[in-house]
Amino acid sequence: MDQEISATINALLDEDSEPPKTRAEAAYRQFRQDILWGKLPPGAPLRSDELRRNYDIGISPLREALSRLVSERLVTSSGQRGFRVAPVTVSDVLDTMETRIVLECEALSRSIQHGGLEWETQVVSSFHKLSRIELPQEPGEHAERWAMYHRRFHMALLAGCGSSWLIILAKSLFDHAERHRLIALQDMIDARKAGTEHKQIMEAALGGNAKAAVSALDHHYRTTADFVVKWISGNRDKSTATPT
Amino acid sequence: MDQEISATINALLDEDSEPPKTRAEAAYRQFRQDILWGKLPPGAPLRSDELRRNYDIGISPLREALSRLVSERLVTSSGQRGFRVAPVTVSDVLDTMETRIVLECEALSRSIQHGGLEWETQVVSSFHKLSRIELPQEPGEHAERWAMYHRRFHMALLAGCGSSWLIILAKSLFDHAERHRLIALQDMIDARKAGTEHKQIMEAALGGNAKAAVSALDHHYRTTADFVVKWISGNRDKSTATPT
DNA sequence: ATAATTTATAATTTCCAAAATAATTGTAAT
DNA sequence: ATTACAATTATTTTGGAAATTATAAATTAT
Numbered sequence: 129m130d131q132e133i134s135a136t137i138n139a140l141l142d143e144d145s146e147p148p149k150t151r152a153e154a155a156y157r158q159f160r161q162d163i164l165w166g167k168l169p170p171g172a173p174l175r176s177d178e179l180r181r182n183y184d185i186g187i188s189p190l191r192e193a194l195s196r197l198v199s200e201r202l203v204t205s206s207g208q209r210g211f212r213v214a215p216v217t218v219s220d221v222l223d224t225m226e227t228r229i230v231l232e233c234e235a236l237s238r239s240i241q242h243g244g245l246e247w248e249t250q251v252v253s254s255f256h257k258l259s260r261i262e263l264p265q266e267p268g269e270h271a272e273r274w275a276m277y278h279r280r281f282h283m284a285l286l287a288g289c290g291s292s293w294l295i296i297l298a299k300s301l302f303d304h305a306e307r308h309r310l311i312a313l314q315d316m317i318d319a320r321k322a323g324t325e326h327k328q329i330m331e332a333a334l335g336g337n338a339k340a341a342v343s344a345l346d347h348h349y350r351t352t353a354d355f356v357v358k359w360i361s362g363n364r365d366k367s368t369a370t371p372t
Numbered sequence: 373m374d375q376e377i378s379a380t381i382n383a384l385l386d387e388d389s390e391p392p393k394t395r396a397e398a399a400y401r402q403f404r405q406d407i408l409w410g411k412l413p414p415g416a417p418l419r420s421d422e423l424r425r426n427y428d429i430g431i432s433p434l435r436e437a438l439s440r441l442v443s444e445r446l447v448t449s450s451g452q453r454g455f456r457v458a459p460v461t462v463s464d465v466l467d468t469m470e471t472r473i474v475l476e477c478e479a480l481s482r483s484i485q486h487g488g489l490e491w492e493t494q495v496v497s498s499f500h501k502l503s504r505i506e507l508p509q510e511p512g513e514h515a516e517r518w519a520m521y522h523r524r525f526h527m528a529l530l531a532g533c534g535s536s537w538l539i540i541l542a543k544s545l546f547d548h549a550e551r552h553r554l555i556a557l558q559d560m561i562d563a564r565k566a567g568t569e570h571k572q573i574m575e576a577a578l579g580g581n582a583k584a585a586v587s588a589l590d591h592h593y594r595t596t597a598d599f600v601v602k603w604i605s606g607n608r609d610k611s612t613a614t615p616t
Numbered sequence: 617a618t619a620a621t622t623t624a625t626a627a628t629t630t631c632c633a634a635a636a637t638a639a640t641t642g643t644a645a646t
Numbered sequence: 647a648t649t650a651c652a653a654t655t656a657t658t659t660t661g662g663a664a665a666t667t668a669t670a671a672a673t674t675a676t
Contacts, residue, residue: 149451149452150451150452150658150659150660151659151660152439152659152660175627175628176627176628176629177627180661185660185661186659186660186661186662187628187629187660187661187662188432188435188659188660188661188662189659189660189661191432191436191628191629192435192436192439192659193439195396195436195437195439195440196439196440196442196443197443198440198443199440199441199442199443199444200443201540207393207394207667207668208393208394208627208628208629208666208667208668209627209628209667209668209669210627210628210629210668211628223535223536223537224537226535226537227535227537227538227541230474230475230478230538231474234474291467291470291471292464292467293467293468293470293471293545294471294474296445297471297541301537394628394629394630395629395630396629396630419656419657419658420657420658420659421656421657429630429631430629430630430631430632431630431631431632431658431659432629432630432631432632433629433630433631435658435659436629451637451638452636452637452638452657452658452659453637453638453639453657453658454638454657454658454659455658
């Protein structure tokens with residue numbers, strides 16, 4: 129059981145750490161990263177030739193990478209009119225948050241119920257790493273490392289749930305929410321607030337108090353989404369609304 | 373609001389009814405269908421040239437279609453060793469069921485809460501259609517139509533929930549479960565076919581047709597072995613950890 | 617002047633052949 | 647007999663050219 133959880137966590141988090149085996153895989157990761165971090169902004173057209181030059185890659189792996197991202201809802205493809213970065217609307221942000229809470233609360237409850245020692249250890253260690261890295265004040269390498277530890281902590285909370293579907297879907301929604309957050313925020317969330325929230329989640333989780341843990345996780349995501357929504361609402365003209 | 377739900381249902385269910393705009397899109401739907409209906413069995417290798425001939429299509433749209441299916445967990449792609457139809461394990465089946473229940477129960481609750489008249493109407497009409505079509509006894513066109521009405525009914529139940537994430541994820545999991553059901557059905561048919569095989573062997577043997585009898589016996593054992601191999605590979609999820 | 621139609625241009629999509637990698641076979645050595 | 651290694655074969659992966667389709671510009675008609 130412990131082995132399983134450890135393997136699950138690694139399969140989830142270290143999948144990107146080992147080098148890509150194909151160019152399509154590399155392109156997929158790069159595009160994904162660039163979309164998540166707003167380098168490719170919502171609604172931006174993804175023209176073959178342009179990308180082919182910028183990313184130094186052929187057309188075939190390029191289109192394969194984009195095709196994968198279509199299924200993940202990070203890219204849209206309409207008819208024969210090419211690919212675009214998926215737009216972000218307020219209802220997207222809210223829907224992502226709500227669905228994320230449904231999935232993660234279920235997963236967290238199950239982790240608490242039958243996570244075991246290895247799960248607890250992973251939660252503690254990933255929390256420790258996260259708490260020891262200071263919150264980034266500006267985008268850059270440090271911000272990316274913080275984001276990695278942040279994701280590891282949240283994924284560790286879920287890794288003991290025993291459901292690969294829950295984990296994979298939660299991971300996908302986490303990434304979407306990360307995109308929303310990074311689009312909205314130039315600076316990161318308030319350090320003290322996020323720090324204490326993480327600690328509260330962990331303590332409730334390890335204390336076996338499922339109700340409190342779920343409540344803390346819920347609150348954590350809601351406040352983040354509120355922040356993003358406010359930002360989008362304030363910059364509605366800039367963000368790309370989908371013209372039907 | 374009513375318009376919204378109607379639009380949501382149509383976007384979900386009629387997306388496949390309108391003709392595909394590109395070859396990649398057509399291939400995607402075809403592969404999806406063939407995987408769901410067990411024509412491409414779990415674990416089957418998906419070799420470029422072979423598929424290219426069978427489906428009369430070029431390599432590029434072929435690979436794009438498979439790439440999309442990778443993100444949907446219906447196809448696996450390892451390193452430079454090509455694509456395979458995703459295997460099905462017992463824990464997959466259980467996990468799909470459990471996760472489906474989480475998502476669909478949430479969506480159904482929300483639909484009930486604020487679905488409104490249009491939602492109710494869709495539920496009633498889709499149920500009526502389903503109840504008026506008799507249950508299929510064997511694969512074929514009729515079975516496909518029944519499956520369509522079946523899916524429409526279940527999707528109608530969720531369509532009033534107001535969350536595109538919930539709907540899309542539920543749809544995806546519904547398809548996975550459909551695959552599991554049809555694979556089991558296929559096994560049942562194989563089992564029934566075995567009954568006729570015995571008869572064929574006996575008749576060929578008693579008729580003095582050695583060549584036919586030997587051929588029938590050979591075929592019988594081979595298909596039986598295939599069946600067992602499939603079953604074993606489908607049940608070795610918990611027992612064996614994949615050697616790295 | 618506006619709408620409709622044609623032409624020209626730009627982009628996407630597809631086919632195909634070359635390159636890169638894995639799997640297989642054959643051979644020699646321990 | 648088994649392993650190690652080389653050569654061959656098969657398959658995947660990739661890049662770019664050709665074909666298809668959409669978009670923009672130009673032309674004509676009303």
